[in-house]
Amino acid sequence: MPDSRTALWAMAQAERAALADDLADLTDEQWHRPSLCGSWTIEEVLAHLTAAASTGRVRWATSVLAARFDFDEHNDRRKADQLGRTPAETLARFTAIIPSTTAASGHTAAWLGEVVVHAQDIRRPLGLNSAPTVEAATAVAEFFAGRDFTVPSRTRTAGLCLAASDGPFTHGTGPLVSGTTIALTMAMAGRLDYCDDLSGPGVARLRDRITADAN
Template sequence: MVPPPFSPGTGGPVFQNRPRSLLWEAAHAERAALADDLALLDGGQWARQSLCGRWTVQDVTAHLTAAASLGPARWFSSVIGARFDFDLHNDRRMAEHRGATPAETLAQFRTIINSSASAPGPTEAWLGEVVVHSEDIRRPLGILRDVPLDTVTAVAGFYARRNLAVPSRTMVEGLRLEAVDGPFAAGTGPLVTGTTLALTMAMAGRAAYLAELTGPGVETLRSRFVP
């Protein structure tokens, strides 16, 4: 299938308006690619700190499994049971899907590769979960992946427009973002440039990617990161 043309200057390609099924196909492909990378890790790498707060590589993998195992009804039940403490909700669900060994955690992750279950919300948000958390795992391990440009551009466009799982729109408010490797562009103000992936990860609050960005708006963006 040939993708539709990009829509310059709108914050993302027409890809973001495609049927949800195609966005889910992209999420499934990114999960499969991550599973292949995880299969090559040793025990020490599974225990490595990820870019996602206090969670290790194994924890983040289990979190991705949990996220793809809950539909809206079970998600609401879990959140209510945690008294709307989303950190507690995430920790409980992650613990459910964290195996006794890395091999068990990976085996559970493989079972949800083609899942389209999710919490309520736009599909771009859940595609973003997969893209961002995969990088949370890969970056500390020095693993590189060329995420398909249309996939990461769809996430970047969504992040520039909406706060949901992460306060991405607030993070870049008053800034102009322009990708150097694709059509993504959004916002007005001091310029920040970089790859679409680096811009996406910065919007998701990952300071490790700030070094890959350039332009007069970078220092403003950097000041918004909480140590």
């Protein structure tokens, strides 16, 4: 994984730009489709990404305190701040933060992960075949496999051997779970849909853990 924050931010910026290009010609109906991110629509996930790239440490802490450490409420408030009057305005706000290096903490790989994961939360329901680069997905996969941060990714994959079919990412020992780097990353992030893209004797265990976490 790149150990330079500069390299990680460059990848995040490139992934934001690629996502903005993918969304340039969506219809209103497409903007309001459900995403893979809970109850949020495609437009709401994009507004969340804008909020994440616009919220530094002090503003994040103030918002969390105001929400009494209810992170769902915190995220909903920040998302609402970035929703435009129209989807085109929401996209314009996202496009404006493409070069941002603002974040709530110094865990740069996690903020790359925000872009990588939520981009697929948007693309998959829309049937878009674009995906993050293997390099970007690998950086996020290695971060997710190494710790529980905003999602219990390390706990979720304990006792399993993860092996990417399209890149260098491997982690752990135990029953094999194999697939593309982005499929492994999305499964670690708790996206059950991506288990369909994985193979190996460990997939059933991983699927069960994701399902249990969601209940």
